Structures are given as C-alpha cells and as structure tokens.
Amino acid sequence: MPELPEVETVRRGLAPALVGATIARVELRRHDLRFPFPERFAARLQGRRLLDLRRRAKYLIADLDDGDSLIMHLGMSGSFRIDDETPGAFHRKRDKNAAHDHVVLHLGHGKRVVYNDPRRFGYMLLIATNKIDEDKLFRGLGVEPLSDALDAAFLAGAFRGRAAPVKALLLDQRLVAGLGNIYVCEALHRAHVSPLRAAGSLVTAGGRPTAALARLPLAIKDVLKDALKAGGSSLRDHRQIDGSLGYFQHSFRVYDREGAACPTPGCKGRIARAVQSGRSTFHCSACQK
DNA sequence: ACACTATCCTGCAGGC
C-alpha cells in the first residue's frame, strides 16, 4: 500500500483519535511482524499518553509521554483502523481479514486502534524520542520530497556520475525519502523523463541540472499533493481511517495502465510496462525521453 | 562505491 501520500493520509486520520489519548491496554496477537516486537513492548506502551503523531518518509512516529516514541512502518500491506469498543465489533467472523489484526491499542476513550497487516512486512519499535535522528533507520534517510530541500540542484548533485536508471535512484530512500513505485512512475511521466534513462545523463558536464531534470522536482511535488488531496491510492489494502477508499488510483496516468493510450495531450504513444530491479515500471516511450 | 538479486509473507488474478 503505502507510499508517502498513503502514510500521510493515515497519519491525518489517526491523529485526532491518538493525540492526547492514553493507551489503556495493548493486545499483541503475535510476537512479531517483520521483526519481533521489542522486549516488554505492550507493557512499555500501556499507560502512556500520546503527545504527537508525526511522519518521516514512510514512518509514523508517535511521541509518548515518557521520552520514547513508537515507530510504525506499514510495509506493503499494513493499515490502521479505528473501531468502537463495543463487544460485538470483535466478532466479525465473516471478515477473514480479521486474522491479520495483529496489534490493538485500546484507548481510554471508547475507541481502539487496530493494526492489520496480511503480509507482515510492517513493523513497530520503540526509540527514545531524542535519539530518532541518529537511529540507523532514520539517519540515512534522504530529503522529504515535499520540502524545499528537494529541488533541481539537489537532484543534480545526487545524480551526477550515476549510471543507474533514474527510477532506481528516485526509489532509493537515502536520496529522497517517501517515494515508491507508483509515484516515481507517475512523476517521471509528468516530467516527461524516461525511467530507463541513466540518472547521470540528466546532469550537464558542469554538474547543472538539464532542462529535463529541472522539471522533475515540481512533477514529484505535484503528484504527491494531488494524491494527498485524494486521500492516497487504494489498490487493495489502503483505506482512509474512516474506512473510505483513497481515490487517486483513478488519476494514474501510467501506473498499471499497460497498453492504454498515453494521457499526455497530443501524444500518440501507448503505456508500456518494463521491469527494472525486479519491479514493474510503467511509462510512455513516445513522450518520456 | 555501485548495481543488481533474492528474500521476507499473504492474497489475488489468470491460465489450464
């Protein structure tokens, strides 16, 4: 599911229920997700009040009132929902997906927050709030794509001399943190840059951004902002916290549209699928150069 | 340093 727009949508949905609430009780339905839960994980959360819910890259960060922060990553298929604490709500046997409800945070105010993750690529851990930046999960992260730090000069510096395809570098969280397969494909199409192109070819000999590269930061920001407005993209798992679907998938120009006519005005091309580093790339070879 | 693969796990779609 979750790239930056989906994670941010989840954050905005969870924050009203979580921030200021106290975790009355924690249910762990299993001992691990992608990694084992930390020692005494439930005990360390219980009784804690949540001071803030932030996002960095694709991580959610809930600051607790004891100096620790709960770090949550949704992996490929993680999602949260908010349920009422009514006894009946648990007995939804028809919903086989309930087998993947792995963590339940019972809040003191009649609601519970449930983490569901069929593939279990997600994870949760606890890090001291003032040590997050130096933690190995965070210290190597690149710039936030919606921040001013992502501009053509930054990308020129990152791409210069690199033979890897531009798509691979945009997916690298150490350079730009928060993009994933969908939004990289979409941003490259909007910028009319081929995902197959060597990243270094977007930089002049003097280290300046080419005209093509200069279009990329705005294309990235635009697609992320458009997706945020739509509540993210719902392919299979992602929902907004209130249960409604994100709808940006209806606005995809290339992702999962192999064979469709290219939506670029005046372009006669068709969307092609390629495989790069084992993952699908969707692009139009007519208008992406 | 860099580029690329294999891998974790489950669900689903498509082919037969």
Add this chain to the structure above:
DNA sequence: TGCCTGCAGGATAGTG
C-alpha cells in the same frame, strides 16, 4: 471447482 504461477504499494542483506 482447484491447482499452479506470477505478481503486488517496501526495504534490506548479500553478491559480483
């Protein structure tokens, strides 16, 4: 109906 294969929004460890 079912079995098989391949693919999926992420990120890392390991390889050459």
